[in-house]
Structure formats: C-alpha cells, structure tokens
Amino acid sequence: MNHAHRSITLPGGFRAAGVACGIKESGKPDLMLLVSDVPCTAAGTFTRNAIVGAAVVVGRRNLVDRGGKGFRAAVCNSGNANVMRIGPDGLADAEAMCRAAAEAAGCEASAVLPASTGIIGRKLPMEKVLAGVADAAGRLEAGAAADRAAADAILTTDLTPKTAVRGVTLPASGTRVTLGGIAKGSGMIAPAMSPPTATMLAFLTTDAAVDPGVLQALLTRATATSFNRISVDSDTSTSDTAYLLASGAAGNPVIDDAGSEDALALAEALGEVCGELAEAIVRDGEGMTKLLRVAVRGAASEEDADRVGRAICDSPLVKCAVHGGDPNWGRFVMAIGKSGAAVDGTRLRVTLGGHAVFTDGVPIDMNDDAEEKLTAALRGDEVRVGVDLRAGDASADWLGCDLSRAYIAINADYRT
C-alpha cells in the first residue's frame, strides 16, 4: 500500500486539521484537531510518571467515564505541556480545550481525547488555544494535506513529522480495514506507558469496528512492544500518551474477542504501525547520530528481556561507545549484568553487528581480521546488539541511540 503522505485520515470516517495559533513563539503549527463523523470506540495508554499533565488526567477520565465508547474527537496543542500546574487551573484549561473541540465535532466534551506537549510549568494561553481550535474546525478535511498539517502541529523539538499506515484484510470477515498514525517525540524519551511510555504522543485511527475492551487490549499490547521499547535518554515524560480511535466505517462485524483471528490480524497491523512510529521517534532523538538496535533472546520472562533491553539502551557508557564506534563489548556486558534480570554470565552470549564477542563467560578471541570486521560493524549508522541469556524463551526488541555533544547542546546550552 503506497500512502506515503497519508496517516490518520486514511481510515474511513476521520477528518483532521493542523494550524498555528501562536502558542509557539516561532509561529510554527501548534494545534491539531482530529474529528470522526461517527462515534468511535477508543483506547489510551499513558505515562507511568507519578506527576502527570492535566491532559493525561482528563483523557484517562474521559476514557473511563464513557467506557471507551462514543468518542468523536482528539485535540492536541504543542508548545505548552499544561503540566505541573495540576491544580484546578490546569485541569480547567484541559477541559476548556475539550469543550472547544466538542463544539467543533458536535458532541459532548467528554467525547474528546486531549493531549498537550511543550514547555512545562506555564499556564496554557487559552485565548490562543480556543481561537486555534475554532480555526482548525473550519479546516477539517480528509487527505494528504490534512494528515501532514496534523502531523506537523503536534511536534516540539522534533526535526521531522512521523506517520505510518497499514492495511489488512481481516481473515474471518474478509473485510479490508486500514490503520493510520502520527506521533511526536525527540527528547525525554523512555516511554513507560500504563496500561504500559517521553513526551511522546501518538494518535492512531482505524476504520475497523472494535469493541472498546478489545481495542484497549490491542493498544496496551502494541504500546508494550513498541513505544515502551525505545529510549532516547532514559527520562520519562509527564505527558506521554497514545490514543487509538476506531470508527467502524469499514463495516466489519465488531471485533469483540481479543483472541479471534480478526483481532490477531488487526493486532499485527497495529503493532507494525506503532513499531514504525516508535522507530521514527528514536531516529529523531535529540542529538542522535546512530541507531542502536538490541535483540534480547532467551530470557526467563518478557520482563527480564525488557530489563536487559532497557539497561543497554539507557547506559551512558554504552551510548558513548556507540557514538565513538568503539567495539567496547565489556560495557554491553556490564549493562546486561546491572539490568536486574536473571543473568548467568557463564551462559550469556553477546553479538555486536552479528559478530560473536562474548560467550559462556569469556570473550571471543579475535584475530586482526575479526577485530577489523567488528570495528567496521560499530562504525555504521546502525549498531546491532544481540543478547542470548539462554535462560528461557522470552524475547524483546529494543531501540536506542548514541549520546552525542549535540544532546548536551540541545539540553544544556539554552535557558528556559
């Protein structure tokens, strides 16, 4: 399917817009509105940070209050996270943003899913936000231009918009359904979303008809194996959010069994969309110059596989070795050992760039030729690490990046 310029309005039933309303001093787009013509089922995954933005509080509450049903819109501003003003002020502002979107969509305020990203600790400039929602409401449409405007309007320090689409024919019903998504994220990226996330945001749409409980289970699992397996800088934002809206416009029989063939097919496509967006976030990581791709195998549990993947991707010493293209495999083994997973050093096997470097408790003896190949593998734009714990059957694929002077420049050399 070639829909390179499509995303959230590719699935039937959705219209979107992205506008600049002046929240960002730069004048760049900063308000996104997504509207469905029909009531959608919806699901959400949110940051596990104990301090959360007002939009997270309101979005989670709306999902619970409505039982995941009857949603008509999502609204997102960038440039201001409306976070750490979690007193009445911040909540009132998030709710007012929902009311404005609800007016545009012709629904109740509780049928709107909100998100905010950007500077923390400042009051949302509500006059601008409300004017922005009204402006966006007048520009809602389906198509490549709307998708691109929406994808642009949710960005902060990102260098590129991030989009993904998939189509899949549901095997039981024979219905063709589509999925689309946009995402943002560049720094404060070590999502830990719960029911499983930086500020990363993702807005996902599908025209499949899906029961809300099944939809939440699908999004929870897709988040756990995509957004929750990336780390740019090990910091977990207070605003991480992924929303999935299902319009049912494809006309399939409602998917109401998470174990059904159709659910599994949709889950696979959703996993691909989330995986593609997650990789795009890491590739746009602050200051990143090299991608770190970690495949953990043979773990005693998926939790252990995740511990090892996260420990490698989060380790400053590993990240510096990747940055320098240094085949310093000892740092990788150190990170595996400190992960908290059940690791038996005498059974552990580690590969770098496909070359075995450590096995059964001892490093592989290398001749000059082997060392040269290993060094070459570390010098590329993408460094692959393979870990086999030989302790069980569980696995996890993680994505990280190097640590560069540019990361420090981005995060230390400006004043808030």
Next chain:
Amino acid sequence: MNHAHRSITLPGGFRAAGVACGIKESGKPDLMLLVSDVPCTAAGTFTRNAIVGAAVVVGRRNLVDRGGKGFRAAVCNSGNANVMRIGPDGLADAEAMCRAAAEAAGCEASAVLPASTGIIGRKLPMEKVLAGVADAAGRLEAGAAADRAAADAILTTDLTPKTAVRGVTLPASGTRVTLGGIAKGSGMIAPAMSPPTATMLAFLTTDAAVDPGVLQALLTRATATSFNRISVDSDTSTSDTAYLLASGAAGNPVIDDAGSEDALALAEALGEVCGELAEAIVRDGEGMTKLLRVAVRGAASEEDADRVGRAICDSPLVKCAVHGGDPNWGRFVMAIGKSGAAVDGTRLRVTLGGHAVFTDGVPIDMNDDAEEKLTAALRGDEVRVGVDLRAGDASADWLGCDLSRAYIAINADYRT
C-alpha cells in the same frame, strides 16, 4: 585530628605499599598491598551487578569461608579488572594474586582480600602482578608515604587520590580508636553494593576490636548511606568492592553488639569516612564540572527516598540543566515523578539552591528578583536540590554531577 596525608596505616597494626609493576602501559602505580601484623576481623560489600569480576568472587568466598575472621592482607591491582574472564582462568589468576600476598603477609591465601580494576576482558599479566606483589612486600611500612603510594596505586581514570581518616573515643570503654580509608572511582559510578555499590573500590582500616558480624553490619549500613548514594553516570560496575579490616590494636573490649554505644560511635565515624570518600569519588567524576547535592525528605520509606535521589542524579535532562546552569525545575519534578516512589504531586515541595520552586502541585510564581536569585544558585559549582515528599519520615542524601561534553570525550573519543 590533622592527618591530611594519612589513611589506611594510621590505625595501629597496618602497613601498606603501592608500586608500579607494568600492568598500566603508562608506567603509573598499579599494585597496592595492605598487610596487618595481627589477624583482623573483616567485612566486605560488593557490586550487585550479575556479572562480577574474579576478585569479587574470591573476596566474597574468603569472607564467607573464614567467617570474617583471621584476615591479614588486602591486595589490589589497577589497569586490568580481571573481569569477564570469569571462567577458571580469571579465578585462578585472582587466587594466585592472593597466594602471593599471603606469602608476603605470612598467612593462608584465604586470609587475603583481593580486588582488581581497569580494562575488562583481558587476561591479567600474572608475571607482572606476582613481581609487583613481591616488590610491594619489600616496601611495606606505616606512614604518610606508604598511605599515599597505596592510594595512588588503586586509581584508574581518577585525577586525584582519595583518602579519609577519623578518630573517635568509644564512649563505653573510653578507648580512642581510629579509622582510615582510601578509594578510587571516576566513571561507571552508580554503586549498588550488596549487602549494598561503579568501579569504585574502597579499602578501610580500623584499630578497633570488632566482632565480624557487627563489623559487616556497620560496613553494610555505611555503604548503603554513602557509596550507594552517589551516581556519576548511572552505570554499575562489575567490580565495585569495599573492604573493612579491624585489627583490634587499639585494645578496646571487642565490640560484639551492633546496638551498643561503642558500636554506634564507631558507626558514626565509619559513616563519615565513607561519606567523605564517596563525595571525593563524585568530585572526580568523569567530565564533571558541577556537584549536584540532593536532600530527599518526607519519604514514605528509605527505599522511596533512595529512588527519588537516584532518579534525580541519574536523569540526563537534570544533568544537562545543572551543566547549563538552567533553573529548569520541571526536569527535577519529572525525575521525581518517574522514580517509582510514592509521589503525590499535590503535596510535593521542591527547592533549588534553597529557593522554593514547586509546592503543592504548582510552581511558585516568581518576580524578576526571585528568578535572578534562582539563576545565580544554579550557576555555582554546587547545585543543591531539596525534595520534600510529605509522605513520611524517611530521608536520604544523594550526590551526583552534571553531564558535560568532556564525559562524552572521555568515553567515546578513544578506542579500547
């Protein structure tokens, strides 16, 4: 007590030496030998990394096998960690190092506590090590010169030797006892030693007479509140070790009750020695330009206080803010929230440099004068952070540092 140039041989009964035996290509000192004239009780705390160096395996085994009694020596080489050759080879080398030290001290090999730090994954050059131990054995003495030589010989990327001493009069027995210590550590510093530890190493001596069980309890507690509350780069080494040897040369009645007055007095002095060494390690942290001092109060448990302290010290975004002198308090609150501790944002209070920035869920409104003071506080060599969770009575003091381009240069711009 002014013993600025004394350390591990200040307590009665100990002699030490440090020599260069050629493990380091630079020719710098790389072998330390500490010998007691009389049998000592001993205690040790070791890294919690699942992958450990051979010296950790042998040192822990010797402590257990001898029930913490009858120790006569500690031996340490720098320049080679003898780690990740944890097959028979590495262990045999660690044991051979102990045998050589035992010959020098006139004791069994099991009465020696070994440590190794430096490059990982390479075989120890045993000919050099054994010649070094023999050389050191011929130079053993007590005094400032020996203490300095010993402190120098355990260093790797450190810029400065690290020493501390304390004297205390035991209140029950009236005996004056002394404590001395040397330490190393600069990178791969986020000790998590167990019974609680980077490669950080510490060798501690006292002339107090202490039962081995009590000695272990004292060292475990002192480690938990000093070495385990520092983080340079969040990476935990495979070789972290602290040893404490008690000669009894002071002649006090043996301290055999961890709750006794004398034990508490010794614990306080030991805590000060370990705290001073821990701070010296952070101040020598790779690339560090500013110290981060975090005081966590009002936690529901000491574990929670440690989670918050560690999360702040480990956060790359906090470290960059400290480096840039940017009063970006939102990053500190983000780190507190992601710590995993029980945090209620509506009760949380945070100060930077003594100035309140966040309280009860909202930032403090600041006028220009207040902002200027805050900025000035962030611009100093030392940044103080105060966190009150208002959830209980537990507390923890943590030490971290900023993240600089120099850290990346040290860890990315050279080839192993």
